[in-house]
Amino acid sequence: MNVFEWRIPDAVVDTAVWVLVLIGALLCLTAAIGLLRLRDVPNRLHAATKPQVLGLLLICLAIALSQRSVIGIVLGLLLVAPVVLMQFATAPLSAHMVGRQAYRNGTIDERSLVVDELADSKRTPPAAG
């Protein structure tokens, strides 16, 4: 009896795929609403980087699940793993760069900061990255 030849019932797979894609789409909508509603660049970054990566993760799971057989799901997971890993690696990177530049640029709402630990080092040399 070979595990890799098991087939999951079509109705189960279809329902799971629809639900995962729907949740992913709603998370995309959440990110877009946050982008429009929130006040300054760091707040918008907060909305932009988190829900959408989770939505992409769910949609990648749906891609793998939609291959139906167990061997197909394993192969699909191997194929979508680079996408999710790259997104996990690069979303904080770009958010960090944009957030730092927003701080130096003054495009943040300074009154909303509780503690400004970088106030002393605000005069960084221009070539500091």
Place this chain on the structure above:
Amino acid sequence: MNPLLLVIMVVFAVAAILAVVRIVIGPSILDRAVAADVLLTEVMCVLGADMAINHHTRTLPVLIVVAAVGVFGSISVARYVARRDNTPS
């Protein structure tokens, strides 16, 4: 057409329109960079949803390439943006 498919399409469309609205109204270039990043990730989500719903994997290379190079947009904008751009805050 499956009503759930219609709902998913409308949700994706509204999300894309909201991101484009943020790109248009700015106000600073960093806001536009963040919104463009969101729009790009949403394009990836739409490609993935298409693959999952229609049971194919033809656009998976596109997804991988977009995931790999999409980050350079906002990083380079953040790196080379002027120290203080001339926008009223």
